[in-house]
Amino acid sequence: MSIDVVQNQTEINAVLGEFKRDRDSLIPVLQSIQGRLGYLPPEVISAVAEHLGLSESTVYSVASFYTQFKFKPSGKNIIKVCRGTACHVGGGERILAELERQLGIKPGETTPDLQFTLDTVACIGACALSPVVTVNENIHGRAVVSKILEAVAQKKGVAVCQCP
Incomplete structure (x- = not known):
């Protein structure tokens, strides 16, 4: 054992x-x-x-x-991208695609170093702030790729990619 x-x-x-x-x-x-x-x-x-x-x-x-229960270890930092209609229209899919590229994982996966888990949610409930992404418990409204990557980079302790 x-x-x-x-x-x-x-x-x-x-x-x-x-x-x-x-x-x-x-x-x-x-x-x-x-x-x-x-x-x-x-x-x-x-x-x-x-x-x-x-x-x-x-x-x-x-x-x-119940979706609250996980059968695999989650990363130290949990990133959730809203997939609600307002967030989708506001650019949430582009943010998700860039996070997938930067982290090398798909929604529902965790980086090999257990630092990040990427998830999507049906709706965060902050449609007026769309697109919305949470990094741990911090809500990022009117999110843009560069700001989300900056928040992720701070958690990683690395430089930020200069993406749109």
């Missing part, structure tokens, strides 16, 4: 010890484990199923239904 799996198992066991063995605890247990580990590694499904007396397929079905 690798060190990561042992460390994960220690965290998983700590979380499970905080919850009753009740099926109503399923989502809070998954949320708590993901809060500690940043995602739900494979060993979570069986451990949670055993603790709560549920089948592994039930635990996986619930975890995979």
Whole structure:
């Protein structure tokens, strides 16, 4: 067993010890484990199923239904590009394409160094500020490629590409 799996198992066991063995605890247990580990590694499904007396397929079905749960580690910095109508019309697709090019990943992927995860969302809810991109919890309204790349570069600690 690798060190990561042992460390994960220690965290998983700590979380499970905080919850009753009740099926109503399923989502809070998954949320708590993901809060500690940043995602739900494979060993979570069986451990949670055993603790709560549920089948592994039930635990996986619930975890995979909700988009809040991740099965792969996310990057240290989460970039979300709005794909709502106003943001699409305002240039969100161009921003997304440039982020894909600069980071070398597609939406739903994480850079190999685990520094960035690129995601899209149906709507951020700030249509008057379109196009909108979030970098971690910072909202960038009326976003332009150069400003978003500048925000990403600050997180990377590198120089910014001079893109339009």
